[in-house]
Amino acid sequence: MFEVMLKELRELLRDRKTLFFVIALPIVIFPVLFAFVAFLTSKAALEAEQQVHTFYVVNEDYARPFADTLFYHRSFKRYDGDAKLDSVEALRDAVRQGIIDVGVYIPAAPDKQLSLGNQTRFQVVFNDAQSINYIYSRIKKVIDEYAATLREQALGELGVAVEKQAAILKPVEMEKVDTADQRENIGEKIGAFIPYMLIPLVLMGASYPAIDLGAGEKERGTLETLLLTPLTRTQLVLGKFFTILISSIACALVTVSSMSVWIWIASGFGALDPILSAFATVTQWDFLLIFALLLPVAMMLSSLVLAISIYARSFKEAQNYMGPLSMFVFVPIVVSVLPNMTLTANTAWIPITNVALAIKEIVKGTVDYQAVGLIFLASTLLASALLACCVRWFSREAVLFR
Structure with a gap:
């Protein structure tokens, strides 16, 4: 068995493509992935923040202070075209055609309606399908400020002093006192996505050598020679299995080590201080526990990909089987990020999902070690x-010979 394993390891170390996917890719994937996502997110947010929106107010004379505030707002400019818009439908068509970015329909004068005890409903027409959109929040802020002015004037006319208006309008104010620390808050949001990178990399570290050790042996015609050796089938399988397992574990070890190193390197920069300060409390023991949780996953996936590779007739057929397997691995990870999914004695028995939940709990700092024991079992x-x-x-x- 060990002779088979050493032979396969020597051949594996000669394959540059496999070494790249097992060692090089995990080392660079974290800085490249995080930097790329951060760059795109910051760029999209900056463009959305600096964008100036064209607006049109129907019946702006009903609320002149509101219309003037929009006119002088740095994020809005008045439509200066020839189109005459006088209804919500006309505003909707103008937004769809790109004539304006946002339209506001004012049905009546708010100050007069307020004196009669009636509310005025401003209808804001815009396209909210964009991923980062500040139009509604900016319009709402201007409307809220205008409504606050009208409210203050109305209460003043009723004889309510300005300093008492806030208490009358909101006699009870709620203050949020969160018992979760910063690590738990950020870990809940970020920790769920770490398995999306770790577990597929473990599968990748196992699949590439497995394809070569199974289907590749068939295609090269060396499997028959190997079967003639004085070794049992069990010894041959175990030799190949441990080779694939070592490759998968190496990929997992490099991945976790890379994540630890790059988080430490990024701590020297101030752009991600809240996240880095939360991850600063993640100890080396936590990283070691994450790696330990990946070991049984590597064993499962190594056995599975070796069986698939043995069944396949050729290298290409084995590669075709690995695509659906990758999707099959992603499904339990998706289940782990569903609402109210937590690590319990029941979820600890769900393959892949249990490890994903445990990694999230480790990052949060709230891991249950009894549940971790059930996961290993x-x-x-x-x-x-x-x-x-x-x-x-x-x-x-x-x-073997299909």
Whole structure:
């Protein structure tokens, strides 16, 4: 068994493509991915922040102070075209055609309606399908300021002093006191997405050598020679399995180490201080525990991809099978980010999902070590069952020579 493993490892180390996917890619994927996402997000937010929107107010004489505030607002400019818009439908058509960015329809004079005890409903027409859109929030802020002015005037006419108006309008104010610390808050938002990078990389570290050790052996015609050696089928499978497992573990180790190193390097920059200060409390023990959780996952995926590779007739067919397998691995990770999904004694038995939930809890600093023990038990049992199926699969002549 060990002779087979050493032989496969030597051949694996000679394959530059496999070394790239197992070692080089995990080292560079975190800085490149985070930097690219941060760049695109900041660029989109900056463009949306600096964008000046063309507006049109129908019946602006009803609320002249409001219209003047929009006119002098740095983020808005008045429409200076020839189109005459006099209804909500006309504003909607103008927004769809790109004539204006936002339209406001004022049905009546708010000050007169307020004296009669009636409310005035401003209808804001705009396209809210954009991912980053400040139009509504900016318009709402101007409308709220205008409404506050009208309210202050109305209460003043009723004899209510200005200093008492706030207490009358809002006699009880709620103050939020959060018991979660910064690490828990940020970990809940970011920790759920870390498995999206770690677990697929573990699969990638196992799939590339597995394709070569199974389907590649068939295609090159070396599998028959290997079967002639005085080794049992179980020893052959275990030798190949441990080779794939070492590759997958190496990929997981490099990935976690890379994440730890790049977080430490990024701590020297002040752009991500809230996130980095939260991750600063993630200890080396936490990173070690994340790596340990990836070990049974690597065992499961190594057994699975080896069985698929043995079944495939050729290298290309094995690659075609790996695509659906990647989607199959993503589904449990998606389940882990569903609302109210937490690590419990029940969810600890769900493959892949349990590890994703545990990684999130580790990043948050709220991990339950008893549940982690259940995860190791469940994952080890499943990995052992998959490995037994792989040995049985390898013992069938119809599969080896199909």
